[in-house]
Amino acid sequence: MSLGGRPAVTKRETLLAACSLAPPLSEGACAWCGAERPDRRKTWCSDRCGDAFWANHWWSVARQSAKRRDRYRCRRCGTRAPKRPVESAHKTRKAYVAAMRSWRKEKRTGRMEVNHIVPCAGAHGELSCAHHLENLETLCPACHKAHTATLRPRKHAPQPGAEELSGAALSTGLP
Ligand SMILES: [Zn+2]
Ligand SMILES: [Zn+2]
Ligand SMILES: [Zn+2]
Numbered sequence: 550m551s552l553g554g555r556p557a558v559t560k561r562e563t564l565l566a567a568c569s570l571a572p573p574l575s576e577g578a579c580a581w582c583g584a585e586r587p588d589r590r591k592t593w594c595s596d597r598c599g600d601a602f603w604a605n606h607w608w609s610v611a612r613q614s615a616k617r618r619d620r621y622r623c624r625r626c627g628t629r630a631p632k633r634p635v636e637s638a639h640k641t642r643k644a645y646v647a648a649m650r651s652w653r654k655e656k657r658t659g660r661m662e663v664n665h666i667v668p669c670a671g672a673h674g675e676l677s678c679a680h681h682l683e684n685l686e687t688l689c690p691a692c693h694k695a696h697t698a699t700l701r702p703r704k705h706a707p708q709p710g711a712e713e714l715s716g717a718a719l720s721t722g723l724p
Contacts, residue, residue, distance in 0.1 A: 560676055561592075568678050570605060604682065608673045611680040612663045619687035621661055625696075628689040631655040662693045668700065 565571045565580050572583035579586045579594035581602050586594045593599040604614040621630040634648035664686050669679035688696065 564606065564676050564678065565602075568606075570678075570681060571602075606676045606678065606680050608677075608680050611682060611685060615663045615682055615685035616661055616687050618682060619661075622687065623661065623689035623692050624686045625688060625692040628659070628692075630661045630689075631659050660690065661687050662690055664688050664693055664696060 562574070566574055571581060572578070574580060575583075577586055578584065579590075579598050580592050581598035582594060584594045586592075593602070603610045605611060616630075621632075622628065631652055634645060634652055636642075636645050639645035639648060665679055666684050666686055667679065669677060669684075672679045
């Protein structure tokens with residue numbers, strides 16, 4: 550039995566030690582870019598480096614970042630997601646609400662999805678190097694479905710339920 554002394558190793562540290570994008574961990578250096586780290590900061594030299602870490606390792610952030618990088622366009626067929634209406638571009642609130650309504654309807658079928666090029670083996674809920682942006686591609690639902698079918702010819706396609714639910718829950722703010 551050991552009496553302490555060993556620092557607790559967090560999941561993030563273990564991951565960073567093995568991450569192909571991060572520099573070797575070293576005392577006083579940013580764990581993402583390797584630059585000198587200000588004393589008041591614990592892991593990163595700047596918010597930017599922290600954000601870059603999350604964008605490459607945490608699914609919900611990585612997914613958004615991948616879509617933004619691909620400009621909301623399917624990497625295989627070039628289909629583009631319907632654009633969310635901007636309130637200031639509408640003369641009246643009524644016009645905006647109507648535009649939002651048809652956008653939401655369109656989004657149900659035109660919504661872009663993000664695929665792991667090397668499958669992530671169910672790592673959606675954890676910090677993982679499977680979410681590196683270079684391993685992600687934005688696909689339209691049809692191309693994603695076709696891709697998934699080539700991966701698992703014998704199984705049912707995974708249900709997009711969870712994602713769809715949270716998306717719907719987030720976008721129902723308007724009457
Ligand atoms: Zn940095
Ligand atoms: Zn497509
Ligand atoms: Zn990584």
